Amino acid sequence: MTDPTLNQPHRHIKPLQDRIASSAWSRGVEMDLGVTLPSGKSKSALLWPAPIFSRLGLDFDLSPPMKTALASAHGQSGLTIYGPWKIDPAASCSTELRSLAAGVTIAPVFVDEPFVPELFAHVEQIEWQFLPCRSSPLRTATASAWGVHKKDWKAILPSDLARVDSFSARIEMMRQWNDQPATVVGGAIGAGAVYEDVRFLADAGLDYAHLLCDGRFGELAHQFHRFGNVDTVLDQANRAIHDSGRRDFALAISASGCTLESVWKWLGAGVRAINIDSYILGQQPALETPASDTFGSFLGDYRRPAHAATEWLNSAVIGMLESLASELAYSGHQRLSEWLDREGLAAPAPVPLNKKKSGANPKNP
Amino acid sequence: MNPIVELRLSKTSPVRLQYAIESSSAKTSVHPDVRNEESPHVQVREAQGQHFLGVGLNNLHRVEIDGSVGDYAFCGAHQCEITLEGSAGDYLAHSFRSGVLIVTGNAGHSVGAMGTGGLITVYGSAKDRVGVSLRGADVLIRGNAGADVAQGMTSGTIIIGGTAGENMGQGMTGGTIFLRGDATEISSDIEEFRLREPDRLKLGLLLLKAGIKSTAGKEFRVFRPKVNA
Numbered sequence: 001m002t003d004p005t006l007n008q009p010h011r012h013i014k015p016l017q018d019r020i021a022s023s024a025w026s027r028g029v030e031m032d033l034g035v036t037l038p039s040g041k042s043k044s045a046l047l048w049p050a051p052i053f054s055r056l057g058l059d060f061d062l063s064p065p066m067k068t069a070l071a072s073a074h075g076q077s078g079l080t081i082y083g084p085w086k087i088d089p090a091a092s093c094s095t096e097l098r099s100l101a102a103g104v105t106i107a108p109v110f111v112d113e114p115f116v117p118e119l120f121a122h123v124e125q126i127e128w129q130f131l132p133c134r135s136s137p138l139r140t141a142t143a144s145a146w147g148v149h150k151k152d153w154k155a156i157l158p159s160d161l162a163r164v165d166s167f168s169a170r171i172e173m174m175r176q177w178n179d180q181p182a183t184v185v186g187g188a189i190g191a192g193a194v195y196e197d198v199r200f201l202a203d204a205g206l207d208y209a210h211l212l213c214d215g216r217f218g219e220l221a222h223q224f225h226r227f228g229n230v231d232t233v234l235d236q237a238n239r240a241i242h243d244s245g246r247r248d249f250a251l252a253i254s255a256s257g258c259t260l261e262s263v264w265k266w267l268g269a270g271v272r273a274i275n276i277d278s279y280i281l282g283q284q285p286a287l288e289t290p291a292s293d294t295f296g297s298f299l300g301d302y303r304r305p306a307h308a309a310t311e312w313l314n315s316a317v318i319g320m321l322e323s324l325a326s327e328l329a330y331s332g333h334q335r336l337s338e339w340l341d342r343e344g345l346a347a348p349a350p351v352p353l354n355k356k357k358s359g360a361n362p363k364n365p
Numbered sequence: 366m367n368p369i370v371e372l373r374l375s376k377t378s379p380v381r382l383q384y385a386i387e388s389s390s391a392k393t394s395v396h397p398d399v400r401n402e403e404s405p406h407v408q409v410r411e412a413q414g415q416h417f418l419g420v421g422l423n424n425l426h427r428v429e430i431d432g433s434v435g436d437y438a439f440c441g442a443h444q445c446e447i448t449l450e451g452s453a454g455d456y457l458a459h460s461f462r463s464g465v466l467i468v469t470g471n472a473g474h475s476v477g478a479m480g481t482g483g484l485i486t487v488y489g490s491a492k493d494r495v496g497v498s499l500r501g502a503d504v505l506i507r508g509n510a511g512a513d514v515a516q517g518m519t520s521g522t523i524i525i526g527g528t529a530g531e532n533m534g535q536g537m538t539g540g541t542i543f544l545r546g547d548a549t550e551i552s553s554d555i556e557e558f559r560l561r562e563p564d565r566l567k568l569g570l571l572l573l574k575a576g577i578k579s580t581a582g583k584e585f586r587v588f589r590p591k592v593n594a
Contacts, residue, residue, distance in 0.1 A: 114441070114462075114480070114500060115459060115460040116460070117441040159498045159516070160459070162494075166455065166456070173416070177381075
């Protein structure tokens with residue numbers, strides 16, 4: 001098991017002389033929290049503006065105010081989400097409307113559903129869901145929140161895929177069909193037999209594994225099922241990556257109890273992207289007044305309604321990013337990718353999203 | 366009169382065939398979801414077993430392909446009439462949505478997997494897992510089929526003109542299998558039903574649509590999931 005003390009941020013703090021010389025202390029210097037995810041065998045990579053994402057819209061049916069709040073955080077804070085058709089059907093996923101600063105949009109592939117090519121023609125990131133998600137007809141217990149049981153996250157392999165090489169061929173087809181310069185394809189698995197599952201994903205040619213240490217089924221903080229201990233899961237996953245020989249294989253993680261400290265710890269353990277749903281829901285945005293608003297206890301009728309409370313979400317994300325930037329500056333680094341490199345996680349150079357690969361223009365193939 | 370577009374795969378990426386056709390025919394006035402008289406008649410030459418040919422093809426009057434193709438050909442295609450003069454690899458017409466596909470040669474495994482509509486016809490034989498997880502499409506194999514026919518099928522129709530391999534119909538919860546020859550082993554999830562007049566009519570229509578002359582007679586047997594399975 002990984003020694004937790006090895007993952008503490010202070011292990012990566014620059015020496016005093018370097019920190020004095022670092023421009024990270026200068027006023028007005030913008031900290032770069034971007035991380036890169038490698039894309040296939042090519043040397044290109046996809047740049048995330050921040051190492052955080054939310055899968056709230058995928059796991060259960062969000063309330064309309066929460067959908068709006070999530071879309072707002074996606075556009076303003078660079079929070080990566082799943083969709084956009086899952087969050088806001090009116091939003092377009094066309095190339096022209098995409099902005100790097102607006103965060104990445106992940107297109108989910110439900111393992112036992114027909115493949116619709118048009119949905120994946122322009123997306124920058126694709127993620128296979130090896131579990132029945134809310135949108136999948138495989139999940140039957142959607143009538144009530146408490147009707148969602150742990151077994152609803154059971155691992156599922158597509159019924160039409162029997163071998164790793166067939167899966168590899170389908171991934172390659174999706175990459176070639178997509179017109180993005182760097183299409184990242186990953187797979188989400190519920191933490192169980194992590195070593196075997198990550199080996200399967202790495203050997204099949206995926207770019208990253210999204211490890212679900214818990215599964216959420218409601219907007220309240222306590223509405224989740226735990227699948228595995230984060231430290232154990234990361235240890236098994238890193239061992240699988242090492243054994244597969246895929247040094248470029250990345251990890252994303254969803255776990256409860258996400259705090260600023262745990263974010264640094266998980267980043268240090270090799271994770272590139274972290275689900276902050278538990279951080280968001282820990283502030284109880286679904287209640288009429290958020291827990292952080294201390295005035296709510298005695299203002300009585302002047303309490304803010306739920307839709308106003310969810311506006312807090314964007315501020316919470318911004319606050320978290322500022323805290324991350326502050327920690328990064330303290331360590332003497334200006335770029336998060338530079339901090340990650342110290343862990344031997346050197347990422348390939350990112351390709352700007354607006355740069356098409358040759359021959360990829362739909363109008364000029 | 367439909368415009369004719371001729372393409373050579375030596376100069377076109379197989380997976381981007383739809384884009385190449387759109388660029389060549391410049392049919393900008395045609396709505397992508399509405400098939401009309403302006404949809405082009407496409408002739409594709411020099412197919413040499415490339416994978417992923419014709420992924421997402423849509424809204425085309427007729428597509429004729431000369432030569433064999435590789436895996437995942439015509440995945441997710443819809444609103445097309447496609448004729449392939451040759452054989453196909455694995456996962457032919459995966460997630461096929463509508464239209465008609467005719468393959469004059471043989472096909473690999475998992476023909477028509479997860480297809481939701483349309484008719485997929487193979488004049489030769491097919492390997493294992495024909496119609497695996499079929500969701501409403503019709504699959505016709507004129508020759509023999511391998512093992513695991515209709516595995517996990519939920520709806521649609523599978524017609525096997527020859528014999529079928531082991532484990533036919535395992536996990537099948539809906540749909541119909543018409544089998545002319547024998548099956549090595551039939552799963553306990555399905556049972557044989559009497560060939561009734563609606564079945565004969567459906568069989569005759571599908572054979573006619575596939576361009577096969579047949580009396581659709583009594584030699585076909587009908588299999589469906591067990592009623593209380």
